[in-house]
Amino acid sequence: MGFFTKKQSTTGDPFLDAVVTMQSDDNTTYTSAGAIRNSDIFTAVSIIASDIASSPLQVIKDGVPKKDSGITNLIDGQPNEVMDGWHLKFSLAVNMLLNGNSFAEIKRDGNKVQSIELLPNSSVTVTQTDNGELRYNVGDKKRRVPKENMLHFKYFTQDGLTGLSPLYALRDEIKIQKAGNKMIDNFFSRGINSNGILKVNKAVLDNEAKQNIREKFEESNGSQNGANTLRTIILDESMDYQAMEVNTDVLKLANSKDWTSRQIAAVFRIPVERLGVENTHSSSTQSSLIYVKETLIHYLNCFVSELSNKLGKNFRFNVDRMLESDPDTKVKNILEQVQGSLITINEGRSKLGLPPRDGGDRLLASLNYTYLDTLEEYQRKENVENGEE
Incomplete structure (x- = not known):
């Protein structure tokens, strides 16, 4: 049976072209290129991916990290000709978080690993034969890559073979946040907004006259140089001035954005303050410790498990930097x-x-x-x- 079917599309950006379209059970289609336009999702994904990429990989023997391991130097340093180790790990983490799956091919010379190359999700087709064997085909010509040479990272999985993106759990929240942002944008860009109304009694004014009166009124009351700001406004009997207030419903909508930000933080399991939402229940030190122990460690274990299985060594990520x-x-x-x-x-x-x-x-x-x-x-x-x- 086939797990992935390709949908040919291009954004003009090689990195975004590596993103595969995701299809949910209710036929709602998501694309990662669109998802990262959401500022909270972009922040959550970039935080996790950056922390994974910034954590050095170590080979463990008898519970102790070995020094100067060739394979870790390759992965952290220069895993292939076109990419350094930081960007390889970062790209693999981004694709895993946005699409549920990410792929890299191990190139070997005999038993020695020569390079590890990132594969765009859109170029990989995964199938399972009737006897349970996994097959990875790459590119339009269906080049077969042996499963032992394919690094396949997945975070949330139901069958242990294919991954699901956290975005599936955020379908409704993304719609709500997008609708709210659009409403606020329309209010300020298309609505009739002002800080006050100046009424000229018993007069019919054309546009030029209105402009002249507005400029003279603002000049007299300090809008240009601030000299008369907050001083008493004096009007003759032909004019009335009324101050305007911002629509409180719009302010409430802007404040409700915290709810969707909290939902996104919960799904990605990152502290809410990293999305700019105030958290009064823990200090920054406690928050960082909780983040490493209860969030990042699970993402790192996804990488460690696959690397150890395909490369035949015990790995771990050094996260001392984040615990300082x-x-x-x-x-x-x-x-x-x-x-x-x-x-x-x-x-x-x-x-x-x-x-x-x-x-x-x-x-x-x-x-x-x-x-x-x-x-x-x-x-x-x-x-x-x-x-x-």
Whole structure:
């Protein structure tokens, strides 16, 4: 059975051409190119994709990250001839979030990975044979790519084989927000709006006369140089002035935009304050910690699982950068790690961007701490020397 069918279209932008059209069960069509015109969705996707792209990939062996791994240097550095590692990870994350799926082809020379190349979603067709085998075909000529050489990232999936975009859950919210934005735009661009009405009694004025009276009135009351701003307005008996108020219904509609922003933040699982909505329930430090632990880690695991499966190594993303707080707290934490014999002095200096020092590669330990069995042996010797045994 076929999972994806191509819909040929072009936006003139190679990046947007990599976006595949999505079809929901109720025949409502979404395209990612249109979705990212929504400022909240653009912000949510760019935040998550940027954080994934900015997190270095590490190979883990026995629970410890290995240094100078060739495969991580390839992915983070220069995975192919036309793209650096940051933009590869960013593009894969964007396509996964907007379309539910993203693809990259592994090019090998024997058992060695030579490059990893991004594949536009519109060029990939995924099918499953009757015996359950997955087949990936690329391009109009249906070039077959073995499944072991195809990185297929998906976040939300019902069958474990194909992904669904978070945009499916935002169909109604996007419509509401779009309608609200259009109404506000029409109000200010097409509506008759003013800060006041100047009525000239018992006069029939043409356009030129109205313009002259408006300019003279505004000049007299400080609109040009501000000299008469907020001073008393003086009119003769032929004129009446009435101040205007902004339609409160429009202001309420503008304020209700927070509701759709909160819904979008909830679906993408990012803190609402990152979409410009005030959040009084947590500090920025708490918000960042919650974001990493409860949101970003799930997106990262989608990448880690597929990379580990197709590349035969255990991977993880280093997110230390996003867990850092203010500089003083960072220095305090590093100092405690050095004093607690968790890291060496030079490892602590490297976290602060400082060069290593001679003798800084040894772990420090306090004389006040020792192993329990050593302490028991020390106490026994003390008792012997004191004649207590």
